[in-house]
Amino acid sequence: MGKTFAEKVLAKKAGLAEVEPGQIVTARPDLGMSHDNTAAIVQLFRKVGLKRVKEPGKFVVILDHVVPAASVEYAQNHKDIREFVREQGIRFYDVGRGVCHQVVVEEGLARPGDLILGADSHTPTYGALGAFSAGIGRSEMAALWATGELWLKVPTSFRIELEGELPELVTAKDVILYLIGKLGADGALYRSVEFAGPTVEGMGIPDRMVMANMAAEMGAKNAFVAPDETTFAYLADRTKDAFTPIYPDPDAAYEEVMRFDVGDLEPQVACPPDVDHVVPISQVAGKKVDQVVLGTCTNGRIEDLRLAAEVMAGRPVADGVRMIVLPASQEVWLQAAEEGLLAEFVAAGALVLNPGCGPCLGAHQGILAPGEVCLATSNRNFKGRMGSPEAELYLGSPAVAAAVAVTGKITDPRSLQ
Amino acid sequence: MIQGRAWKYGDNVNTDVIFPGRYTYARMEPGEMAKHALEDLDPRFAREVKPGDVIVAGRNFGCGSSREQAATCLAAAGVGAVVAKSFARIFFRNAINSGLLALEIPEAVDVIQSGDKVGIDVERGVLVHGGKEYRFPPLPAAVQEILAAGGLIPYLKAKLVKEA
Numbered sequence: 077m078g079k080t081f082a083e084k085v086l087a088k089k090a091g092l093a094e095v096e097p098g099q100i101v102t103a104r105p106d107l108g109m110s111h112d113n114t115a116a117i118v119q120l121f122r123k124v125g126l127k128r129v130k131e132p133g134k135f136v137v138i139l140d141h142v143v144p145a146a147s148v149e150y151a152q153n154h155k156d157i158r159e160f161v162r163e164q165g166i167r168f169y170d171v172g173r174g175v176c177h178q179v180v181v182e183e184g185l186a187r188p189g190d191l192i193l194g195a196d197s198h199t200p201t202y203g204a205l206g207a208f209s210a211g212i213g214r215s216e217m218a219a220l221w222a223t224g225e226l227w228l229k230v231p232t233s234f235r236i237e238l239e240g241e242l243p244e245l246v247t248a249k250d251v252i253l254y255l256i257g258k259l260g261a262d263g264a265l266y267r268s269v270e271f272a273g274p275t276v277e278g279m280g281i282p283d284r285m286v287m288a289n290m291a292a293e294m295g296a297k298n299a300f301v302a303p304d305e306t307t308f309a310y311l312a313d314r315t316k317d318a319f320t321p322i323y324p325d326p327d328a329a330y331e332e333v334m335r336f337d338v339g340d341l342e343p344q345v346a347c348p349p350d351v352d353h354v355v356p357i358s359q360v361a362g363k364k365v366d367q368v369v370l371g372t373c374t375n376g377r378i379e380d381l382r383l384a385a386e387v388m389a390g391r392p393v394a395d396g397v398r399m400i401v402l403p404a405s406q407e408v409w410l411q412a413a414e415e416g417l418l419a420e421f422v423a424a425g426a427l428v429l430n431p432g433c434g435p436c437l438g439a440h441q442g443i444l445a446p447g448e449v450c451l452a453t454s455n456r457n458f459k460g461r462m463g464s465p466e467a468e469l470y471l472g473s474p475a476v477a478a479a480v481a482v483t484g485k486i487t488d489p490r491s492l493q
Numbered sequence: 494m495i496q497g498r499a500w501k502y503g504d505n506v507n508t509d510v511i512f513p514g515r516y517t518y519a520r521m522e523p524g525e526m527a528k529h530a531l532e533d534l535d536p537r538f539a540r541e542v543k544p545g546d547v548i549v550a551g552r553n554f555g556c557g558s559s560r561e562q563a564a565t566c567l568a569a570a571g572v573g574a575v576v577a578k579s580f581a582r583i584f585f586r587n588a589i590n591s592g593l594l595a596l597e598i599p600e601a602v603d604v605i606q607s608g609d610k611v612g613i614d615v616e617r618g619v620l621v622h623g624g625k626e627y628r629f630p631p632l633p634a635a636v637q638e639i640l641a642a643g644g645l646i647p648y649l650k651a652k653l654v655k656e657a
Contacts, residue, residue: 100633100635112518113517113518113560115518115520116520116561120646123646123647123650124646124649124650124653125650125653125654126653141517141518142518149518149519149520150518152520153518153520195559196559197557197558197559197583199559211559211583212559212583212586213559213561213564213583213586213587213590214561215561215587215590215591215644215645215646216586216590216645218645218646218649219645219646219649222649222653223649227635261505261553261556262504262505262552262553262556262579262581265553265579265581265582266582295553295556295581295582297582350505352505437514437517437558438509438513438514438515439514439515439517439518456507456509456557456558458507458509458510458557459509459510459533459534460509460510460513460514460515460533461509461514463515465510465533
C-alpha cells in the first residue's frame with residue numbers, strides 16, 4: 077500500500093524509512109515561525125535556562141498581530157522581540173511588512189516538501205505550496221529553539237476531490253466555507269487534508285492559500301495541494317533555493333476520499349458564532365450590517381482587493397457602514413496603490429489600514445460594540461472574536477464583503493450586476 | 494487522585510471564549526490569566542472554580558487559535574482535568590505542555606452534569622462518577638513524562654540539565 081503526503085514528509089523529516097498513522101515521531105522542521113507571541117516564547121525559552129537558539133537560521137519572526145503597537149504593553153513586547161532576534165541572529169520582519177502567513181509565502185520561505193511549524197493556528201496555509209505545515213503552541217516553539225526538534229503524531233489523511241468550474245463571483249472562499257459547513261468544525265480533526273481535482277488544479281496560489289488556511293477551521297492538522305507548474309512558476313520569482321516536492325503515492329491509504337462538484341455553488345456565508353454554521357447567501361440576505369472587514373491572511377491579497385473593487389464598481393460605501401480594508405502585506409499594499417485600488421476604496425468611503433491582522437483577533441483597529449454586526453473576509457466568527465461577545469460576526473468572500481459594503485446588508489454580489 | 498465538581502459545557506468550546514483575544518498579547522502571569530478563564534463563556538467560572546474541579550465538554554474542545562493561555566489559564570485556575578469527547582489538536586498539545594490533564598472519555602461526558610462530583614485516578618486509568626467507573630487508555634509515555642514534570646518547559650529544563 078502506498079503512502080499519503082503526511083506519511084512521506086514526516087518519515088523523511090524524522091529520518092525514518094516509513095511511518096504509520098498514529099505513530100509518534102520526533103521530527104526536525106525546516107522552518108519555525110512565530111509572530112507577536114515571540115515575546116512570550118522568549119520568556120519560556122529563558123525558563124529552560126538556555127542563552128542561544130540552537131539553529132537560528134531555521135526560524136523567522138514576523139510582527140503582525142497588533143501593529144503598530146496599540147499600547148505600551150504591546151510596544152514593550154515588540155521591543156523585547158527586536159532585541160532578541162538581533163541578539164540571536166533570527167530572520168525578522170518588523171511591523172508593516174505584513175501578515176505572517178502572507179510574508180512567509182511572498183519571501184519564498186515555504187517550499188514544496190518542507191516541514192514548517194508555526195506558533196499560529198493558521199500555519200496550515202503553506203500546504204498551498206506543497207509544504208507540510210502545522211500550528212503549535214508557545215512552549216513548543218521555545219522547545220524548538222532549544223533543540224530543533226519536536227514530537228508529532230502521524231495523522232490519518234482525507235483526500236477531498238473537487239470538480240466543476242466555479243460560477244462567476246463564486247470563489248475559493250465559498251468553496252472552503254461550503255466544505256467546512258459539510259464536514260463540521262471537527263470534521264477533519266487531527267487529519268491531514270489533501271485537496272485535489274480539476275477545480276483545485278485550476279486555482280492560483282492565492283486561492284489555494286484560502287483553502288489551506290481555512291482547513292484549520294475543520295480541525296485539520298495540515299492541508300496539501302500537490303505542487304505543479306502553477307506552484308513552480310510562483311516560486312521561480314520568490315526563491316533561488318532548491319527544493320524537493322513530495323507527492324502522495326497513487327495508491328495511498330486514505331481514511332476517506334470525498335468528492336464534491338462545486339459547479340453550481342452559491343456564495344456561502346458562515347453565521348455567528350461558529351465557522352461551520354454555513355448557509356448559502358440567499359438564506360441570510362437582507363441582514364443589516366454595521367462593519368465590513370476586507371483583508372487578513374485568508375483574503376487580503378491583491379486578487380481579493382481587485383475582486384472587491386470590481387463588485388463595488390465605483391459605488392459608495394452605504395450610509396452607516398464602516399468598511400475597513402487591510403492589505404495582507406506591504407507588497408499587496410503597494411500593488412493595490414499602483415493599480416489605484418486603495419484610492420478607489422478611500423473615495424468610496426472606506427478606511428485603508430496598514431498591513432496586519434487588525435481587527436481579526438479583536439485586539440485593535442475596528443473592534444465591535446455590543447449589538448453590532450460585521451461581515452468579514454477573515455476565518456473565524458467566534459463569540460467575542462472581534463470585540464464584544466454581544467457582537468455578531470459573519471464570514472464571506474471578498475465579493476460578498478464588497479456587496480455588503482455598498483448595500484449595508486448581506487447581499488449576493490451577483491445581484492448587483 | 495483528582496477530585497472536584499464538574500463544570501459542563503457543549504461542543505466546539507473555542508479558545509476565544511476560553512481566553513479572549515483581547516488579552517492574548519498582554520503580559521500576564523498564569524495567576525492573572527486564571528482570572529479570565531472562560532470569561533466569554535461562563536463569567537461565574539473564574540470566580541467560583543475550586544482546585545480539582547473538572548471541566549466536562551463535548552466535541553472539539555479548544556478549537557480555534559493556537560493561544561497557549563487557553564490551557565495555561567485553566568491549569569492556573571486549579572482545574573484538575575478537562576474531560577471531553579474530543580480535543581482540537583493544538584489545544585491538546587498546549588494542555589499537556591502546560592501540565593493540564595486532557596482526557597477523551599465520551600461515555601462519561603454523556604452522563605456527567607454540572608455540579609456533579611467527579612474523581613479521576615490517572616494511575617489506574619479510571620474516572621469515577623455516581624458510583625460508576627469509566628476507563629480510559631493510558632497516556633503515551635512521552636505525554637506522561639511531560640505531565641509528570643509539570644509541563645514541557647520544566648520537562649525540557651530537567652532533561653537538558655541531565656544531559657549536560
